[in-house]
Amino acid sequence: MSTPTGPAVVFDLDGTLVDSEPNYYEAGRRLLAAHGVDGFGWEEHSAFIGIGTRETLEVLRARYALDASLEDLLAEKNRIYLELARRSTAVFPEMRRFTGLLAAAGVPMAVASGSSRAAIEAVLAGTGLDSLFPVVVSAEEVPRGKPEPDVFLEAARRLGAAPADCVVVEDAPPGAAAARAAGMRCIAIPYVPSTADDAAFLAADLRFPGGQREFTAHAAGAWLLGGAGR
Template identity: 70%
Template sequence: MDTARTSVIFDLDGTLVDSEPNYYEATLRTLGAYGVTREDFGWEQHTRFIGIGTRESLEILAGHYGVDAPLDALLAATNGHYLELARASTPVFPEMRAFVQRLYADGVPMAVASGSSRSAIEAVLAGTGLDAYLATLVSAEEVPRGKPAPDVFLEAARRLGAVPERCVVLEDAPPGAAAARAAGMRCLALPYVAGTADDPAFADADRLLRGGQADFTAGAALRWLAED
């Protein structure tokens, strides 16, 4: 791999860490204050919003469930619940940790570009120890548009001093894969939800691991990057 020219940009939730259960619980707690139950908003419903920013998801859910509250208040509540859950426990996918450590040792520039709030990103990285390797962070809060717009990835490339065509994105959700494509970046896709593997957004990925994390190994990913 040409470490002087290749940069790697990671999505966070569902790609580096298995944080979606925490996001589901945080969202449910927020909606629960307005009468929405687990029966109303189950895990399956939550999976439809994976890859979409927290603000955008809450806006849709508030409209669907008739929640009459300011979006900023819903967002603050959800972020508060999430931070509490994330600090208690956020599992890192083992092969992803190994991959990050290998890239770091090789001097490959890396960034995290996520639809989560910056405070959530920082809390997860600090709690998992990934902050020792990943210092460049971009939240959807910091750009005009969230995924599937390319803004977070383009900003990450800018902060790394990298050109988009020399960046590789790792993503678990169709909106993120679409954002990588729109940014002009290569994409390694690892569907978090198995049923999304046939989503058209993944069809444009440079490499699709249909089994998601079960198919991912640090060694194979490094070999794939070295082919470029």
């Protein structure tokens, strides 16, 4: 491996590295249906993209007056999601190229996600990305989820990097806001097209308004390793 070049990079997982949102949507739909709530659609789900599973279920539990405890709902959704994730989770092709490029350059990398640790590990192992990320932080391991900066700050601590020397890669406004709150730079790749002009994304240091359709490993790598990401 070559001498490390550029800052440390902290990746969000869902919607950034992998297209797991369809699985999260289906897990949420099945969970709510099992508790008598029908008609949970993608539009409603998309409002929670970038927000942790616990925080999402807190809102849905109150919205639909669910009798089950939050912990039971978390366990049930995680079980459903893990079944789906192990079966099929797609890595965005340019993200696979980008992480490979950074690994070859010796750039320290971490994953910081609002998902459970079990879900993160299952997805990373199933996609073969696990070898690239020695540091993984779940929202379960910190006091507050995104848009608070806790997961990113913990990732920086475990990487041994100062927040100012980290760049976050994010697909959702709460994550971009968390990056800024952590004092980190941000590469924004909107998963939901309608959020491309969200204030949190407009404040990002590098933005791909067209999301994964526009993002390229070459462009992001040139920015990051060329010195702009420092």
